[in-house]
Amino acid sequence: MNPARTLATARRVLRQLSHDPRTIALMLVVPCVLLTLLKYVFDADPRSFDSAGASLLGIFPLVTMFLVTSIATLRERTSGTLERLLSMPLGRADLLVGYALAFGAVAVVQAALATGLTFLALGLNVAGSAWLLLVVALADAFLGTALGLFISAFAASEFQAVQFLPAVLLPQLLLCGLFVPRGDMQPVLSGVSDALPMSYAVDGMSQVSHHTGVTGDFVRDLAVVAGCALLALALGAATLRRRTA
Amino acid sequence: MMNKHPEPAVEAAGLRVVRGGRTVLDDLTFAIPRGQITGLLGPSGCGKSTLMRAVVGSQAQVTGTLTVLGRPAGHRTLRPEVGYVTQAPSVYADLTARQNLDYYAAVLGIHRRDRPATVDRTLRDVDLTSHADALTGTLSGGQRGRVSLAVALLGEPELLVLDEPTVGLDPVLRRDLWRLFHRLTEERGATVLVSSHVMDEAERCHRLLLLRDGRLLADDTPDALRRSTASYTVEDAFLHLVDQADAAEREGTADAKNSTGPHDTAAPTEATPS
Numbered sequence: 001m002n003p004a005r006t007l008a009t010a011r012r013v014l015r016q017l018s019h020d021p022r023t024i025a026l027m028l029v030v031p032c033v034l035l036t037l038l039k040y041v042f043d044a045d046p047r048s049f050d051s052a053g054a055s056l057l058g059i060f061p062l063v064t065m066f067l068v069t070s071i072a073t074l075r076e077r078t079s080g081t082l083e084r085l086l087s088m089p090l091g092r093a094d095l096l097v098g099y100a101l102a103f104g105a106v107a108v109v110q111a112a113l114a115t116g117l118t119f120l121a122l123g124l125n126v127a128g129s130a131w132l133l134l135v136v137a138l139a140d141a142f143l144g145t146a147l148g149l150f151i152s153a154f155a156a157s158e159f160q161a162v163q164f165l166p167a168v169l170l171p172q173l174l175l176c177g178l179f180v181p182r183g184d185m186q187p188v189l190s191g192v193s194d195a196l197p198m199s200y201a202v203d204g205m206s207q208v209s210h211h212t213g214v215t216g217d218f219v220r221d222l223a224v225v226a227g228c229a230l231l232a233l234a235l236g237a238a239t240l241r242r243r244t245a
Numbered sequence: 246m247m248n249k250h251p252e253p254a255v256e257a258a259g260l261r262v263v264r265g266g267r268t269v270l271d272d273l274t275f276a277i278p279r280g281q282i283t284g285l286l287g288p289s290g291c292g293k294s295t296l297m298r299a300v301v302g303s304q305a306q307v308t309g310t311l312t313v314l315g316r317p318a319g320h321r322t323l324r325p326e327v328g329y330v331t332q333a334p335s336v337y338a339d340l341t342a343r344q345n346l347d348y349y350a351a352v353l354g355i356h357r358r359d360r361p362a363t364v365d366r367t368l369r370d371v372d373l374t375s376h377a378d379a380l381t382g383t384l385s386g387g388q389r390g391r392v393s394l395a396v397a398l399l400g401e402p403e404l405l406v407l408d409e410p411t412v413g414l415d416p417v418l419r420r421d422l423w424r425l426f427h428r429l430t431e432e433r434g435a436t437v438l439v440s441s442h443v444m445d446e447a448e449r450c451h452r453l454l455l456l457r458d459g460r461l462l463a464d465d466t467p468d469a470l471r472r473s474t475a476s477y478t479v480e481d482a483f484l485h486l487v488d489q490a491d492a493a494e495r496e497g498t499a500d501a502k503n504s505t506g507p508h509d510t511a512a513p514t515e516a517t518p519s
Contacts, residue, residue: 008351015348016339019380080335084396087301089324090352243305243319245264 001093009090009098013072014105027068027106031060031114039122050125051209053118055178057133058205060114061107061141062198063169069103069148070161077152086242095240096233100145107141128208132218136204139225143197146232153239172198177206197228252315254279254404254436255300259309262295262459269295270459272309277438277452280430284450285440286483292459293440294332297406300438301329314403325353328397332408334389335396338382342373342392345381346399353400363399370425371395372418387414394422398429405429407439411446423449444480455483462486 017024035053042049076082085095115134118124126133151168155161175185175193182193193199204221211218253276260273270292277283285293298304299311302319311318314326336345346364355363368374371391376384381392394410405426411419423446429435430451439450447453448467455462455470463470463486467479476482 004357005352005354008348012337012340012344012348015344016337019339079338080331080333081337083303084329084331084335084349085352087303087324087327087329088349088352089321089354094352241305243303245305 001091001097005090005094006098006101009095010101010105013099013102016072017102017106023068024106027064028110028113031056031064031110032117034060035114035118035122039118046123046125049122051206052178053122053124054126054133054205054209055176055202057111057114057118058136058140058201059173059176059178059198061111061137062144062147062201063165064110065103065107065141065144066148066151066169067162067165068106069099069145070152070155070164071148071158073099073149073152074155074158074161078157082240083244086240092237092240096149096237099149100142100233103145104138104142107138107145111137111141126209127212128210132208132214133205136201136208136222136225139204139222139229140201143201143225143229143232146229146236147197149236150232150239153236169198172196175199176202178202197225200224200228252279253277254314255318255438256312257310260296260299260311261308262292262299262304263306263308264295268459270299273459273461275454275461275464277436277454279436280434281451282426282430282437282439282449283452283454284447285438285454285456286444286447286479287442287456287462289442291456293442293456294408295459296456297329297408297438297440300404301327301406303329325400326403328400328402328405330394330397330405330407330410332412334381334386334393336381336389336392338380338389340381341378342368342381342384342395343377345392346395349396350399355399367395367398370398372421387418390414391418391422401433402435404436404438407437409440409442411441411443419446444478444483447479453479455486457487457490462490 035056038053038056039049042052086092111134115130115137119130147168151164152161155164175182175189175196176198177193182190182199185193200221204218204225207215207218207221255277257276258274260270261268262270273296285296287293295304299307300313300318302323307318313320313323316323337348340348343364346367347360350360350363351357365374368377371394373388373391373395376388381389384392390410390413394407397405397407411422414422426437426439430437441447450467452464452466453470454464462483465473470479470482471477474482474485476485
């Protein structure tokens with residue numbers, strides 16, 4: 001890995017994004033609007049907002065980054081720019097880490113806005129610190145970026161890439177414990193949910209909602225999310241081939 | 246003197262490429278001299294792009310020997326020394342021409358300090374200075390192609406591999422680009438391998454490789470080709486060679502192996518990068 005090339009890649013991705021203000025606005029504003037909506041959906045039950053709101057603070061960055069990264073990488077693959085980059089002295093890690101840095105930066109802004117809004121304006125009540133929520137949100141964004149990079153290898157078109165969102169993320173959303181506690185599910189499903197990374201993203205958030213300090217479970221959840229992201233990134237690197245048929 | 250180096254820029258022996266079970270290039274043996282423009286000509290789908298991808302090392306399932314600048318094709322040390330322009334422009338549509346070049350220059354390891362000057366010089370080379378700050382996606386097809394070409398010129402590569410770089414360009418621009426290619430070989434001693442299916446461009450090359458159905462029909466200078474086939478143009482020479490090859494195939498090898506498949510029936514063999 002070469003820091004200059006990695007940073008140049010991150011800057012390039014951000015420059016591309018800067019020519020597309022509507023996408024930036026959607027990425028930043030939509031989570032805030034949805035959280036506000038949620039607040040009033042749970043108008044009669046503020047306690048539910050506290051737990052669901054915290055979970056969603058972790059889920060939004062994951063979903064947005066997954067979508068944006070999978071489409072961006074797919075474009076890179078189909079436009080021939082990937083083939084060109086790989087015929088140049090660019091390491092695969094330079095490319096992947098460059099993407100992760102650029103979208104990570106966007107995720108910081110997104111998570112900061114969403115967390116700030118829910119705490120300051122929507123009155124979200126959690127036992128732990130807002131900073132810890134932000135840390136989990138960032139880990140989730142990193143996971144979304146890594147999954148998006150990996151999944152884009154299996155999509156031949158943008159249509160397919162978009163369809164991978166319901167295929168890959170919706171099952172995780174159903175099984176992550178947002179709707180029903182994971183222990184109350186049919187035992188097989190509960191076992192499956194133990195194997196899915198989003199479950200740990202949401203568990204990490206609920207650790208912060210219910211405990212004041214950093215708990216052992218919180219550290220474990222964060223480690224699982226980061227570990228899954230690194231695994232997906234490594235698998236994504238394996239799909240970037242210099243020689244193709 | 247053109248040949249500073251005695252060894253050729255590209256040397257192939259028994260080169261074979263299989264794509265999706267089909268033999269796209271079959272038993273090619275040739276040498277591309279340094280410091281010259283070699284034209285790779287042949288009908289669409291004859292394997293030109295596949296051969297170019299093999300030379301730059303992005304083609305899988307290549308067998309035989311293929312040596313580029315003294316090293317096996319695709320060797321990592323070749324990456325900064327070989328510039329490659331695919332048929333479809335491989336640049337970022339949502340960046341300006343200048344931003345595209347700036348990024349690729351960084352990837353090529355050109356120092357931050359030298360990047361603006363390098364980018365400006367390259368933009369001048371492809372006559373895009375006036376459009377440097379327009380989004381590449383809003384440029385015309387020919388302009389986008391020139392941004393893509395400019396990327397390949399950035400690192401002053403020893404070997405330039407250009408896949409149909411003049412498609413869709415007006416005559417003036419085509420002439421200017423050919424002048425640029427000649428300047429690169431004369432001033433810098435660079436080697437240019439350029440493909441085209443427009444035969445009139447063949448006259449501007451020092452040497453020609455004529456390819457048909459993945460086989461080499463001829464490897465010679467334009468003059469020698471015209472002389473040996475008693476033709477006025479390279480196009481006539483090519484057609485003459487095609488007829489000759491067809492006749493030979495009908496006569497001698499009716500019982501022997503069939504040809505690898507006519508280029509106009511099967512899926513296009515060209516490596517479209519999309």
